[in-house]
Amino acid sequence: MTPAKATRTPPVLIFWIIAGWVGFVLFPWYGVEDGLFSFEWLVDGYPFEEDYSPAAFLIGQGEKLWLAPLLIPLLLPLLALGREKSDPAYFRILTVAGALGFGWLIIQGFSIGIRGFNFEWMKAAFGELGDRQFGMGYGAMICASAFLFLLTQGIAARGAVNGDVFVVGAIGGVVTIVTAFVFFPIANMLFSAFVTDEGAYSISAFVGKFFDDRLWGIGCFFGTRCGAALNSLVLAIAVGFITTVLGLAFALVVTRSGFRWKRILRALTVLPIITPPFVIGLALILLFGLSGSVTVFFADLLGTQPTRWLYGMPGVLIAQTLAFTPIAFLVLIGVVEGVSPSMEEAAQTLRANRWQTFRTVSLPLMRPGLANAFLLGFIESMADFGNPLVLGGNFDVLSTEIFFAIVGAQYDQGRAAVLAMVLLFFTLSAFFAQRAWLGKKSYTTVSGKGDAGVHPLIPKGLAIPAMIVALSWAIFTATVYGMIVYGSVVELWGVNNSLTFKHYVTAFSIRIEEEGIRWTGAAWDSFWTTITIAAIAAPLTGAVGLVTAYLLTRQSFAGKSAFEFGTMLSFAIPGTVIGVSYILAFNVPPIEITGTGIILVVSFIFRNMPVGVRAGIASMSQLDKSLDESSLTLGANSWQTFRRVILPLLRPAILAALVYSFVRAMTAISAVIFLVSAEYDMATSYIIGRVENNDYGLAIAYSTTLIFVMLSAVALMQVIVGRTQIGRRMTQSRTNV
Amino acid sequence: MSIASKAAPIRFEGVSKKFGKDVVAVDNIDLAVDAGKLVTLLGPSGCGKTTTLRMIAGLEMATSGRITIGDVDVTKLPATDRDVSMVFQSYALFPHMSVLENVMYGLTFSGFGKGEARSRALQGLDLVGLKGFDGRLPAELSGGQQQRVAVARALVLEPQVLLFDEPLSNLDAKLRRQVREDIRAIQQELGLTVVYVTHDQEEALAVSDEIVVMRNAAIAQTGTPRELFDAPNDRFVADFIGEANLIECQIVELDGGTAMIEIEGYRHQLPARGLSPGPATLAVRPSRIVLDGDTGVQATVAKATYVGVRMEYTLEGGFGQVFAVQDDVENPLEVGTNLYMSFASRGPVLLPGEA
Numbered sequence A: 001m002t003p004a005k006a007t008r009t010p011p012v013l014i015f016w017i018i019a020g021w022v023g024f025v026l027f028p029w030y031g032v033e034d035g036l037f038s039f040e041w042l043v044d045g046y047p048f049e050e051d052y053s054p055a056a057f058l059i060g061q062g063e064k065l066w067l068a069p070l071l072i073p074l075l076l077p078l079l080a081l082g083r084e085k086s087d088p089a090y091f092r093i094l095t096v097a098g099a100l101g102f103g104w105l106i107i108q109g110f111s112i113g114i115r116g117f118n119f120e121w122m123k124a125a126f127g128e129l130g131d132r133q134f135g136m137g138y139g140a141m142i143c144a145s146a147f148l149f150l151l152t153q154g155i156a157a158r159g160a161v162n163g164d165v166f167v168v169g170a171i172g173g174v175v176t177i178v179t180a181f182v183f184f185p186i187a188n189m190l191f192s193a194f195v196t197d198e199g200a201y202s203i204s205a206f207v208g209k210f211f212d213d214r215l216w217g218i219g220c221f222f223g224t225r226c227g228a229a230l231n232s233l234v235l236a237i238a239v240g241f242i243t244t245v246l247g248l249a250f251a252l253v254v255t256r257s258g259f260r261w262k263r264i265l266r267a268l269t270v271l272p273i274i275t276p277p278f279v280i281g282l283a284l285i286l287l288f289g290l291s292g293s294v295t296v297f298f299a300d301l302l303g304t305q306p307t308r309w310l311y312g313m314p315g316v317l318i319a320q321t322l323a324f325t326p327i328a329f330l331v332l333i334g335v336v337e338g339v340s341p342s343m344e345e346a347a348q349t350l351r352a353n354r355w356q357t358f359r360t361v362s363l364p365l366m367r368p369g370l371a372n373a374f375l376l377g378f379i380e381s382m383a384d385f386g387n388p389l390v391l392g393g394n395f396d397v398l399s400t401e402i403f404f405a406i407v408g409a410q411y412d413q414g415r416a417a418v419l420a421m422v423l424l425f426f427t428l429s430a431f432f433a434q435r436a437w438l439g440k441k442s443y444t445t446v447s448g449k450g451d452a453g454v455h456p457l458i459p460k461g462l463a464i465p466a467m468i469v470a471l472s473w474a475i476f477t478a479t480v481y482g483m484i485v486y487g488s489v490v491e492l493w494g495v496n497n498s499l500t501f502k503h504y505v506t507a508f509s510i511r512i513e514e515e516g517i518r519w520t521g522a523a524w525d526s527f528w529t530t531i532t533i534a535a536i537a538a539p540l541t542g543a544v545g546l547v548t549a550y551l552l553t554r555q556s557f558a559g560k561s562a563f564e565f566g567t568m569l570s571f572a573i574p575g576t577v578i579g580v581s582y583i584l585a586f587n588v589p590p591i592e593i594t595g596t597g598i599i600l601v602v603s604f605i606f607r608n609m610p611v612g613v614r615a616g617i618a619s620m621s622q623l624d625k626s627l628d629e630s631s632l633t634l635g636a637n638s639w640q641t642f643r644r645v646i647l648p649l650l651r652p653a654i655l656a657a658l659v660y661s662f663v664r665a666m667t668a669i670s671a672v673i674f675l676v677s678a679e680y681d682m683a684t685s686y687i688i689g690r691v692e693n694n695d696y697g698l699a700i701a702y703s704t705t706l707i708f709v710m711l712s713a714v715a716l717m718q719v720i721v722g723r724t725q726i727g728r729r730m731t732q733s734r735t736n737v
Numbered sequence B: 001m002s003i004a005s006k007a008a009p010i011r012f013e014g015v016s017k018k019f020g021k022d023v024v025a026v027d028n029i030d031l032a033v034d035a036g037k038l039v040t041l042l043g044p045s046g047c048g049k050t051t052t053l054r055m056i057a058g059l060e061m062a063t064s065g066r067i068t069i070g071d072v073d074v075t076k077l078p079a080t081d082r083d084v085s086m087v088f089q090s091y092a093l094f095p096h097m098s099v100l101e102n103v104m105y106g107l108t109f110s111g112f113g114k115g116e117a118r119s120r121a122l123q124g125l126d127l128v129g130l131k132g133f134d135g136r137l138p139a140e141l142s143g144g145q146q147q148r149v150a151v152a153r154a155l156v157l158e159p160q161v162l163l164f165d166e167p168l169s170n171l172d173a174k175l176r177r178q179v180r181e182d183i184r185a186i187q188q189e190l191g192l193t194v195v196y197v198t199h200d201q202e203e204a205l206a207v208s209d210e211i212v213v214m215r216n217a218a219i220a221q222t223g224t225p226r227e228l229f230d231a232p233n234d235r236f237v238a239d240f241i242g243e244a245n246l247i248e249c250q251i252v253e254l255d256g257g258t259a260m261i262e263i264e265g266y267r268h269q270l271p272a273r274g275l276s277p278g279p280a281t282l283a284v285r286p287s288r289i290v291l292d293g294d295t296g297v298q299a300t301v302a303k304a305t306y307v308g309v310r311m312e313y314t315l316e317g318g319f320g321q322v323f324a325v326q327d328d329v330e331n332p333l334e335v336g337t338n339l340y341m342s343f344a345s346r347g348p349v350l351l352p353g354e355a
């Protein structure tokens, strides 16, 4: 590096200094009521109209004077211009300016809300404010980012992570948004569980709500109802266990049994991923409900009354098992294939027969996968909202209870918060129990150069039952999906079985008029909203996930393990909890986004981020680190390396992550149901609404359409990406010489 | 009680292995390994060594032919039922078991009681010099230690045959010499039948009683290290063992068992090995080239490298390129020097000419 280059102010610094001023002087400081994407304010009295004023104009007019101190950290960085990076003053100035600015933004944001001071003691100390403020808008957000990245540049200049501005900035950015959108709402919810009806904080209020009999009651053993917490726990354990066993059976059949139709089995397992989970519940009603085909058939045959056995625990259990087995399968297939064949071969040369090999070597080595699959099934079951709502009957579970606490007549946010806490408590306990169970034993093969070998087939005694299980599941799944398609073209199930396209017409009719197409169908509104929001969320999810994965696999920095733990942890937070905590946290300033499309996008990003992170980690750890290093030694900085070397190599992984988060955003319900509004209704919540009104025909027709839309999305991706992730075994060449 | 050997001989009769329809990994080989001997399979990558080894272990079934171990025909017997142990290239230690559990693993399936299995396992660890490491996990051991656990795990079963697939390839250069000596010492002490796969000729020469050189799924030559070194059958073996220079020559005269050869007018006498007059190939190892003679083939020094204990030269001439080493490091030859190249009286071998 030449000395001339060293003294020049880095462009990144200039950029963020300017950004800070632009946010302060040019953009409306507070959230504009019509939403982020409306620009009406430009012609509506800007910049003097108070609602649209940038901070500088507000202060100039003597309003919101608490924003004035921000001028100090805005001016301060100008002193750093022209200084050398190695100058201690450089990092001191930037660190102080960034920390001051960001800190003051947070302090004033939480202190002053829509009713003036938020805290009693502030009123006592400073008197009534007589003014108020709303949620952050463009200006505030740009300013906050500017302060944040000034701070990270200061820290980098100090020498953190070898003075790498991009990496420190990325860490700062990820930590900030995860804190703001995962930890803050959860912590906020935790606090609200301690609030009594009078608004004071109290432990006993929490204890009282936590140990409520409606949660833990064991009445179902004595003829009445059991508590929702108990129900959820039993259900989730059962679902976790069954899906893990089924998923394992599947994975073994597909990889270790010489079974011929594995392709079909694999294809079937994709279905539930592109299906909103409660659709399975609907299909079960068509089959086994009071007027379900199977029920009616047997009632006629045996001359008995149809029963409502499906409604309650059995129905929910069946539906969730069908819906979540493929997730377990996808987790386990990687693990089953990942067990090094030479382990099993070694066992055989050590005189263990197939059974003994499976029991003592293969199965124990699959333990992390089994634990993961169980945890996933457990969490999904806990969070599942649609199936219990559709099939639950008198069987209360936490997720539906939470929903009714917020949406129903009770409107008890405190209760919702406590229920959500219980839910979170369960999933986090499962998360920690899993880690404890795995302990510090290693399950990954220690190896340098590998022997390539072939996985032995599993013993016949295992293969046959596994195959029977897998086939039954496959047939059942095929039936269920057949029912869904069939049900969508039946006039009124069980009453009038004539075929009709009426439901599709109601949902998706269009009229072509002179001005263009008019979307007259009832479903179009929520359909387009869903597509738009999913399409906006997908790339953002991918970006956050990839950057996080990049930091986790490619960089080492202080606090990395805590960072990793934090991202893993967010994976154990059920969607229902995210939903509740978001409406509690984000309907007041400083982040006021309840009822907007933004809150939906944000919830998708952080719900699906763990998936993106995992995908990113999986594919990045396959790229040799020497690639980055060679790029760095060739003079590229880490941002250029990330963009020019890593991203292009990851293109297939990125595309897959995009489609996956798109699909998940389209099928999600558990968080969404809390966050939709009249203006931004989503397909899934619309369908649930139809179901609650007993309008099954429309609900099923809409679901079928969604399934086909997503099927095309996945198929399109398969065509583009090719069959890269399926062909793992092909690419695993024999490496020993 | 101590670890004993039930060493048995191995016999391959016309054994072939095909993968799918067209990949012939092993093509109709005959092989005899005597009891208590260490035999190496040596050859370039992909020539079928691992496949041969895996057929002995029973991890791969022969497509045709007959395999016997001792007096038993094991051709159709799966790995579990053969009395053969194998040390894998990646060691294949079970990561979820402690060192002791790893070593005990095979014993528990061999009808030993817990206590007996344990004491035998401890003894095995003792034998490989890992006393006191029994409680550790494989991940807590160095590469060399892991390797020794793998050896102990295979040894304690007192197998009829012990197999090694490139056991040194994951070790650093310094450890290699020691580990191969340890393996050889244990093999000789216990009188084990060992089949050892490697692609490194130096390693093969150092440890083997007998070497089987493989090429393209077939056996090129079998013999003791000395035999292979002194009397390679063909150019391939000569090149692979001892990195001999191959120089085209003419046999101009035969006198009983001795041939007179001519290279660019220079004449040299050596055993004829049944060849008849006409074109032939002279195989000369780098150390058997003489550079300070007054007669010989004209050559120029194209490259000279000092490697500490000796000098390495590349020579060029009408015959092509030749690689030579000289022990004299005090008076190195300069690049560009013209000299006469001749051959030591013992060492160079005649091979059939290029086909």
Ligand SMILES: Nc1ncnc2c1ncn2[C@@H]1O[C@H](COP(=O)(O)OP(=O)(O)O)[C@@H](O)[C@H]1O
Pocket (backbone or CB within 6 Å): A454, A734, A736, A737, B019, B023, B024, B025, B043, B044, B045, B046, B047, B048, B049, B050, B051, B052
């Ligand atoms: N499971 C297999 N499937 C297909 N081809 C194989 C398989 N195992 C080995 N081969 C082929 O057989 C040949 C011999 O392989 P191998 O015995 O591993 O060679 P070596 O150990 O001498 O390097 C190679 O061409 C290899 O590609």
Ligand SMILES: [Mg+2]
Pocket (backbone or CB within 6 Å): A736, A737, B049, B050, B051
């Ligand atoms: Mg090999």
